[in-house]
Amino acid sequence: MSDTERSIQVLLVDDEENILKSLQRLLMEEEFELHTASSAEQGIATLKELDNVGLIISDQRMPGMNGSEFLQYCREAVPDAPRILLTGYSDISATIDAINKGGAYRYISKPWNDAELIQTIRDAVRQYALLMENRRLNEIVRQQNEELQEWNRNLKGRVLEQTTAIRQKNEELHVLLKRVKEDYDEIIAVFSGLVEMHGGKLRQHSRNVAELSVNAARELGISGNDLETIRIAALLHDIGEIGIPERILALDRDAMNADELKQYQQHPIRGQVAIDTIEGLRAAGLFIRHHHENLDGSGFPDRLAGDEIPLGARIIAFADHIDKASETCRGDIADQALIKSGFVVGTQLDPSLQKVFRKVAPYTYFSMGAEEKELVEVELDPKELKEGMFLSRDVSSASGILLLGRGVALDVTKLAAIRRNYELDAPPHGVFVMVSR
The missing domain is CATH 3.40.50.2300 (Response regulator)
Known part of the structure; x- marks a missing residue:
């Protein structure tokens, strides 16, 4: 009382x-x-x-x-x-x-x-x-101040604990997201490799198209999610070819009969449908659908013309044409492929992109001109590989699964992947790389 x-x-x-x-x-x-x-x-x-x-x-x-x-x-x-x-x-x-x-x-x-x-x-x-x-009243205030100070001390402790826990969760989430992103990229790469294997392509067509497309897009000021969408669409632009008989894919379009041409011209639609169930890939699916549209409206599947064709699809179409042209080029591959592509600029390809691709194409085709004379191809055991070496041929498992494509620069991660592949499913030969004379 x-x-x-x-x-x-x-x-x-x-x-x-x-x-x-x-x-x-x-x-x-x-x-x-x-x-x-x-x-x-x-x-x-x-x-x-x-x-x-x-x-x-x-x-x-x-x-x-x-x-x-x-x-x-x-x-x-x-x-x-x-x-x-x-x-x-x-x-x-x-x-x-x-x-x-x-x-x-x-x-x-x-x-x-x-x-x-x-x-x-x-x-x-x-x-x-x-x-x-x-x-x-002073005593009440004193007690309440002591309680408040104790509460503040406890609060600081709780806040510190929660902050530490949140930081740890964020770090775990960052690691998890990084792993998910890496797995996601690997899955895209595997799909891309399956397309190349299905089409009988012995080189890294999809990755070349992706590299050309991304570099060109960067030059145009495209970045962030839009750039990533172009990269994925370029890697998967031919995914719709899976399911089309290989004998048809081996033919030039001019040599296809009406039924064969109809099947082939469905592959951009099939490619869009194949990834449309994944919401994050729908934007890429639109570029895949329209990468065979021509600037003059003579392409397929929707006969779009000019600016009706999405910019991402126009970039991929240009890169696709350059890389296909490069298959028969020797020496200065980039320059020769650009000359061949120039014949269809304005009808099939967007002329506003020609200057950009002239700038970025040489970076994709490294074995050209003087550089080609200074490098030789050698076959090495996976244990002999070193960081910085370039693959001169695709690296595949004995069962035919593509691991890495020609032209890739080796780093610690890629070296570990190659060595593990040779432990699990080794092909009957070593790894072919370019080295200085």
């Missing part, structure tokens, strides 16, 4: 019985408990039994210990209780002592005015009550 909830005790000390009775009658209606003592010594004894003393009133002239001395004792015993001295007009020195030594709140001269005395007593008790209430 707090001090403000308990009854406030008031002590009256006077050696005159009639004065004590007079004060008791005067204060009998007040809201505090009144106690009396007829001497300072009795008052000290009474104080020891009381709790929550809110006011002490003492006469100055008493036998033994006088009022000033008694109030001085009370100042030490109950420092929070206001103290009032009853004194006569002639006791000025005693009054000064009561104020200076006893810390008296007020002094009241005898005889007193009842109304003034009651108001003085009420003010003193109210002052004590306010002091106790203020102390109680």
